[in-house]
Amino acid sequence: MAERVISYFYGDQQTKNKILDVATRLFALNGYSAVSMRDISEAVGIRPGSLYNYYSGKEALMEEVLQRFELEYKDYFNWLIKENAEAETLDEVMHNMFVELLHVRELSTYYGISLIMREQFNYHTVRDRLFKLIYEDSINWMKADFDRLMDRGVIPRSDSKIIASILMFSVLSGNEMRIHESNGTALPLDCTEMYIRLKRFLSEALRRGI
Numbered sequence: 001m002a003e004r005v006i007s008y009f010y011g012d013q014q015t016k017n018k019i020l021d022v023a024t025r026l027f028a029l030n031g032y033s034a035v036s037m038r039d040i041s042e043a044v045g046i047r048p049g050s051l052y053n054y055y056s057g058k059e060a061l062m063e064e065v066l067q068r069f070e071l072e073y074k075d076y077f078n079w080l081i082k083e084n085a086e087a088e089t090l091d092e093v094m095h096n097m098f099v100e101l102l103h104v105r106e107l108s109t110y111y112g113i114s115l116i117m118r119e120q121f122n123y124h125t126v127r128d129r130l131f132k133l134i135y136e137d138s139i140n141w142m143k144a145d146f147d148r149l150m151d152r153g154v155i156p157r158s159d160s161k162i163i164a165s166i167l168m169f170s171v172l173s174g175n176e177m178r179i180h181e182s183n184g185t186a187l188p189l190d191c192t193e194m195y196i197r198l199k200r201f202l203s204e205a206l207r208r209g210i
Helices: 015-030 039-046 048-053 058-085 090-104 107-119 125-149 160-182 187-206
Strands: none
Touching: 015 039, 015 058, 015 107, 039 048, 039 058, 039 107, 058 090, 058 107, 090 125, 090 160, 107 125, 107 160, 125 160, 160 187
16 A cells, blocks of 8 residues: 555545544444445545545545554553653552543544554555554553563562563453444454453552563
8 A cells, every 4th residue: 555645635624534533433444445435425424526625545545544543642652651650559550551541542543543453464554553553662661661660669570571562452452342332332252351351460460470
């Protein structure tokens, strides 16, 4: 998929934002290749031809969806880093990661995470973002939080990289649960169980050290 975004559009910003929201949701739920520009325009409530006043094609739209998600994701993690830097207990860190973060994130960010997880094997630009944001930056940020608690003697010394990786899988599982909840669909049993068990295991591992 080519990295191409037009820098101009002949329309209003409110409609453009709605196009991005709708495209992110449809791409995440149905897959990029299964969604047409007509599908997006109908969901937005505009004529198919009007969509090209904003984007030159589906590739350009997808690229801006990814760019917006990347900015949103970094903003929220910057918020989390700041909150955790001031946390003095494990419970505070866990509360920030599993409770408070849910209240400050936009729904589009949940769909963005689901989108890059779904399309990582189909497009290298998506896969590159996934590994950079999720498997590198996010895990390293979380690792730093746990290292800080270990240095303070709050939790036992253990492999913080493993703990951060377990936490990331918990977050990704919780993200899929949030997607199903927002669409009014039943949660897949395996996703629910995995999230609960991972969270329980992570809490226990942090208190005992691994």
